[in-house]
Amino acid sequence: MIDIIKIFFIFIFILFLLRKKINIGYALLAGASLFIILYPFNFNKTFHALFNSLISHTTLNLLFSLTLIKSFEYSLRQTGLMQKMTSATQTLVNNKKFSIISMPLIIGMLPSLGGAYLSAPMVDSATKNTSISKEEKAFINYWYRHPWELILPLYPGIVLASAVSGVSLRDLILLNFPIAVIFFTIGFLLSMENLKNEKKSINSRDIYNSLLSFIPILLVLLPVIIFKIDLSITLFLNILFLCFYFKKNFKETFSILKYGFTWDVVVLVFGVMIFKEMLQVSGAVEGIAKAITYAQIPYLIIFITLPFFIGLITGVSVGFVGSTFPILLHLKETLPYEISIAFVSGYAGVLLSPLHLCLILTKDYFKADILGIYKKIVPATLIIFVVALIEYIFLRYYN
Template sequence: MKGKWHLGIIIFSISIITGIIFRTTPLTLAKNIILAVVDPATLELFAIIILVIFLSNLLREKGNLRNIVVSLESFIRNPRLSLIIPPAFLGLLPMPAGALFSAPMVEESSRNLRINTESKTFLNYWFRHIWEYCWPLYPALILTAAILNVSIRKIIIAQLPLTLAAIFAGLFFGTRKISFPQNLTNNRKPREVFKGLLSFIINIWPILAIIFLVLVFKIELILALLTITGIFLAVAKIKGKRIFLVIEESFSWEMLFLIASVMIFKRTIEMSPLLSGIPAFLEDLGASPLLFLFLIPFIIGLLTGITAAFVGMAFPLLLPLIYQSEPNLTYVMFAYAGGFAGILLSPVHLCLIVTKQYFKADFKKIYKMLLLPVAFVVLIALVIVFMSRLWG
């Protein structure tokens, strides 16, 4: 982060400036900051983010992540799928520059395929991010639910079509031109396939268990994380010294400050006249609310390359458009699609930078590959919005 402003400082500064613009007294401003930080929703958010990072680090420490990929390769018959499985499954766990972790696996899987560096870059980058629309372990999704004060389960259901659209777009635009020798198909024996499948389930069980608890039993995410992380710690038998090192790696003051800044910004916006003035402003302007729902998150995503940034900065501003008597989750989905389109196209997105660097790919050619699938996902989001209007 040297030479760059930390995102949390930027959002916190914008909160202070917003308060000054609307003539909030220093005492009221300080009170709003304290109330935002000690709010139960903020404290729960702190705990969830730390637990998610901690569990990700534990799984990496025990070798589960690597074992997941190896086991998948034992029963995947299509060589094209062997390229996308590593980034797709590692994408289930959020981690900084996570695309770099799967890049060597994509390189290894592509050794006998006719595929250029830009295609390898695209597949690694794209499939690393297909889950961010609906996967409950991603901080931005958790943040979205917190800002809107809705169940994360509702967000997941509303945004699942975006993940399905992203998977289709990645397969259609990214794998069609990849060719391979006919003798390259997987001819492993049924016993080897079964062994690989069993290894896969054994290594991925913590992730599956959390999703099962949240979606099926409707248990709060923080309780599911605490339960499964505790069980994993008990059975993993990681030495005490290593556990403390993993805890140290998982605890980030920068991340906590970023989350606090977002919640402070949300409260500052809520306490200002800005929210009540946005609908009137849009009406005077004559522009469609959909334009603002898309553009504001898209621009922030494009400029920052950080999902939490467009969620934390754009969604509080969009609350008047999103909320009627209750949040319009179709609008939330469309705004998220716009913001994430900006993220995927951002030249400062860390995953894009490290993947491009690893494969020594050409930026211009990568962008040519990204534009159509990104546009496809946004188009699907727009179609869903219009369909929801028709069906009322």
């Protein structure tokens, strides 16, 4: 029981730092330092454990993946492909509802802070002269930015979850895919009910030219999912290909690659891995596992509630993954579908978090009532969680 109290105190300290806008990596490092105060350590043994963790293949691969994600996003903007993808969507959609959601959906493919503020005016423009309320517009802009984070390896949350848990990125994407489909579908059921569709004619050449702009995204996804190639390798090769295709010189190519190598990414990765290692070498995880076993709390409850509450309080995926997954992994030998339900639960907390930047920016742009937005977000989030739980039960008992 004493270990639970100590870890609870460390979590409160980390959350306090996050509320003060401290980078999640620094917050985790600060939390890791508290272990030295609260637990007895063999410093020589601990140093070697931390050093080996930081130079491990998992850590280095995660570091390169997260940095190259930023570089890849930058390359899409520098080559104009992001703008082409946006225009292509407007060309391809033959449906008023799809036209409205297309901008947050496409811009949401790239994990840009403040991206919600970019898509909001496009949603506002597409819904002019309709009966859609400010709260409904805000829901559309917010909701359709976020199905990608469950399955798209351009987002650090799912990459981090795979690296920390040891579940392959491919398996995690496939497990989360049905949830993402329901995520996409439920938005239609909770918005735009009275909107009439307006169709337009498009020719096959427009379709062909529009689809070409999405090739870079497919070239990242397909090697990871089909051939199980490391994300860092596919990102690196795609960046080089884009630079070659768009005739970027060596200096420009180097600048694009260098863009992602920022100190905040390094701190994030090191913070997560050091926090994870300190949980283990301190003996805290073993103490928590014994306490939970003694209390006979079902593991499923822990796998659901712990990520959910941390996601709710932090408002970011890397927050609940980095701080809770190391604990979950040491409670029992985890299976891929258990990591999936933990990830979806944590992400449900992120979606409902009042600290979620996208929600704050969207509410601000549309001047919408926050309770009105939550009236749609809460049932939508509950539905995707229920679907994830059904998938978990099916895989647990019928696979």
